[in-house]
């Protein structure tokens with residue numbers, strides 16, 4: 566069977582993108598998803614995204630991590646908006662459905678500004694934090710994230726009893742300036758550090774911004790630069806959350822499976 570695909574990356578978080586408006590892709594075939602994401606035997610990616618038609622929306626994005634598990638993917642959603650614009654499904658605004666519900670996005674001067682779901686609360690986990698931004702995120706502030714053992718420590722937290730059985734993504738943050746943080750992320754379902762994690766940097770920005778009273782945070786990730794804007798409500802909720810950054814098409818191709 567031949568599958569046509571496009572490869573996109575959002576600040577280094579990379580995805581196999583499939584225009585599946587014909588609904589031909591078997592979304593139950595997780596073995597195929599993992600095979601396509603395999604960096605040696607397949608195309609290679611952190612995840613795979615199907616673009617499907619959906620009544621009442623410009624499109625639906627169905628996201629899979631490389632291991633076939635599903636969750637909300639912020640960078641993947643930004644790439645889905647860019648891909649849908651390339652396909653002519655949207656122009657500069659998109660209203661689409663993801664696993665965590667509806668999202669709105671705007672394409673503005675080469676960036677995608679993605680509306681994230683509201684966040685109800687930030688929790689403490691020992692000296693660290695936990696927040697769900699559409700995907701679960703453990704967040705630890707460290708002195709020198711550049712030299713921090715992200716994969717070892719990330720995996721041990723991800724597989725800890727506290728997060729069994731579903732696990733969590735794990736983010737490590739250092740401050741670069743008052744409104745600028747440096748984030749590295751161990752991603753559940755990729756089971757490795759990724760070059761950036763959209764829902765992860767959003768989690769880190771909300772926690773950091775809430776502590777500092779700043780609602781527009783710049784983020785440095787290994788794969789590029791992002792920004793998060795939000796409105797903190799008196800009751801501890803966060804709304805009007807925007808994840809802003811680039812999303813690029815890298816190549817297109819067909820694969821025989």
Ligand SMILES: N[C@H](CCC[C@H](N)C(=O)O)C(=O)O
Nearest residue numbers: 636638639640700762763764
């Ligand atoms: N690995 C995450 C989903 C993808 C998140 C990340 N790629 C993003 O950009 O938000 C999880 O299983 O919760």
